[in-house]
Amino acid sequence: MKSHRKIITLRVPARAGFVNITETVRDAVRESGVREGLCLVNSMHITSSVFINDEESGLKQDYLRWLERVAPFNEGSDPNKGGYRHNATGEDNGDAHLKRQVMGREVVVAITAGALDFGTWEQIFYGEFDGNRDKRVLVKIIGE
Amino acid sequence: MKSHRKIITLRVPARAGFVNITETVRDAVRESGVREGLCLVNSMHITSSVFINDEESGLKQDYLRWLERVAPFNEGSDPNKGGYRHNATGEDNGDAHLKRQVMGREVVVAITAGALDFGTWEQIFYGEFDGNRDKRVLVKIIGE
Amino acid sequence: MKSHRKIITLRVPARAGFVNITETVRDAVRESGVREGLCLVNSMHITSSVFINDEESGLKQDYLRWLERVAPFNEGSDPNKGGYRHNATGEDNGDAHLKRQVMGREVVVAITAGALDFGTWEQIFYGEFDGNRDKRVLVKIIGE
Numbered sequence: 001m002k003s004h005r006k007i008i009t010l011r012v013p014a015r016a017g018f019v020n021i022t023e024t025v026r027d028a029v030r031e032s033g034v035r036e037g038l039c040l041v042n043s044m045h046i047t048s049s050v051f052i053n054d055e056e057s058g059l060k061q062d063y064l065r066w067l068e069r070v071a072p073f074n075e076g077s078d079p080n081k082g083g084y085r086h087n088a089t090g091e092d093n094g095d096a097h098l099k100r101q102v103m104g105r106e107v108v109v110a111i112t113a114g115a116l117d118f119g120t121w122e123q124i125f126y127g128e129f130d131g132n133r134d135k136r137v138l139v140k141i142i143g144e
Numbered sequence: 145m146k147s148h149r150k151i152i153t154l155r156v157p158a159r160a161g162f163v164n165i166t167e168t169v170r171d172a173v174r175e176s177g178v179r180e181g182l183c184l185v186n187s188m189h190i191t192s193s194v195f196i197n198d199e200e201s202g203l204k205q206d207y208l209r210w211l212e213r214v215a216p217f218n219e220g221s222d223p224n225k226g227g228y229r230h231n232a233t234g235e236d237n238g239d240a241h242l243k244r245q246v247m248g249r250e251v252v253v254a255i256t257a258g259a260l261d262f263g264t265w266e267q268i269f270y271g272e273f274d275g276n277r278d279k280r281v282l283v284k285i286i287g288e
Numbered sequence: 289m290k291s292h293r294k295i296i297t298l299r300v301p302a303r304a305g306f307v308n309i310t311e312t313v314r315d316a317v318r319e320s321g322v323r324e325g326l327c328l329v330n331s332m333h334i335t336s337s338v339f340i341n342d343e344e345s346g347l348k349q350d351y352l353r354w355l356e357r358v359a360p361f362n363e364g365s366d367p368n369k370g371g372y373r374h375n376a377t378g379e380d381n382g383d384a385h386l387k388r389q390v391m392g393r394e395v396v397v398a399i400t401a402g403a404l405d406f407g408t409w410e411q412i413f414y415g416e417f418d419g420n421r422d423k424r425v426l427v428k429i430i431g432e
Contacts, residue, residue, distance in 0.1 A: 001145050001289050001324075001325075001431065001432045003324035003325065003431070003432070005398070005400055005405070036145075036147035036286070037145075037147070037286060038182065038184060038284065038286055038326065040326060040396050040398055042396075042397075042398075043407075044406070044407030044408075044410065045407055045409070045410075046340065046341045046342045046407075046409050051245065051249070052190065052249050053241060053244075053245070054190045054230075054241065056230055056233060057229075058221070058228070058229030058230040058231075058232050058233060058238075059228075059229070059230040059238070059241055061229045062223075062228045062229050062230050062238055062241070062242065063241075063242070063245075065223060066215065066242050070214070070358070071354065077346070079350075079353060084346070084347075084350045085345075085346030085347070085349045085350050086342075086346040086347040086350050087346075088346050089344060089346060094346075094347070094350055097341060097342065097347055097350070097351075098350065098351070098354050100341075101341070101351075101390060101391055101392070102245060102246065102390065103245055104248065104249075104392065105339070105340050105392075105395065106395065106396060107249065107250065108184050108186075108250060108252050108396050109186075110149070110184055110186075110282055110284035112149055112284070117149070117282060117284065118188070119187075119188030119190075119280065119282075120188075121189070121190050122188065122190060136407065138398055138405060138407075140326065140398035140400070140405065142286075142324070142325055142326055142430075142431060143145065143147070143286060144145045144147070145289050180289075180291035180430070181289075181291070181430060182326065182328060182428065182430055195389065195393070196334070196393050197334045197388075197389070198334045198374075198385065200374055200377060201373075202365070202372070202373030202374040202375075202376050202377060203372075203373070203374040203382070203385055205373045206367075206372045206374050206382055206385070206386065207385075207386070207389075209367060210359065210386050214358070246389060246390060247389055248389070248392065248393075251393065251394065252328050252330075252394060252396050253330075254293070254328055254330075254428035256293055261293070261426060261428065262332070263331075263332030263333055263334075263424065263426075264332075265333070265334050266332065286430075287289065287291070287430060288289045288291070
């Protein structure tokens, strides 16, 4: 069994946004030499996501607006005023911990014949909900 | 290390609905000859899900009604009228991309002693949110 | 290829709550002897979750309050009165099946150099949404 590990470092210059990391994950698969296996891609942070969807700019706007409705930003810590208890720690990212659960922490992708075994439109995204700082994504590949 | 790949093709004759694919995944595990390993099952599309829950007809109605509340269908592309920017591409499935994120893209199931290592009520479902066309689910098994 | 299986049994003495199971999963990794591989951790039930987030008490309160807003508890089975069709089976946990989908069934974690390959704040939680009874979490490890 072979294994390969790669760290992707990125910084989203905004509170929230999406970065298409598909080609960097493809690089990791090539580097691994794995022909048949599994590829795990996960955020190493708890206020951001890795997920698979479509590379389409309107959709990315839809996600941000929808997530803002599902778990609105509020810097306060009083739930009766729309705040989050978590923000009593001095953070203002209570909403980001919730948004990340909706979008997910990780994806697992099959590797077949040395390539990501993807449907036509599948692309891997890093989803940031508490940005303006360096973050890391882990790629771990096992197989043969 | 062994690996096995199987494609499940299905068509849901409605905009949205669920298909229990547990037995087909069990077939794939048997075909693989793997006794100890992991089984990835994922939608190859970005408007549908693979998830694990209960085979109960009322629950399936609950999921559809709940998802419609969380991310309502709207064929328009104007967010101020409940539409989705994604629909400006000519699609009408902006809501389906959101519903899919709530329900998830994939499941990873343990294989133990040659079988899916499941709790009593666990069943694998394909969840369709933009149906009336052929779709594919990927099963990838690795192990020994 | 090595594999290892461990069952974690737990009981949350409330309808809903979270249990940090990180150290128990670390024990399983040590027991496995795996140095490079993948570790699957999943609920074996369909009204509870395994997820990764922060060990912070305010955040846990935020999750419970937020999930109650996204999928409110209601023991009834009439959707027009906020109930769930699923509850017509005699259950009162329709809401728990929905909450579990938001928080997820499973996590897959990389094992590198014999340890969980985690970011600074990542912790593994069991999330209960229909408690007061024994439940099981499965840990399955494969690698070398």
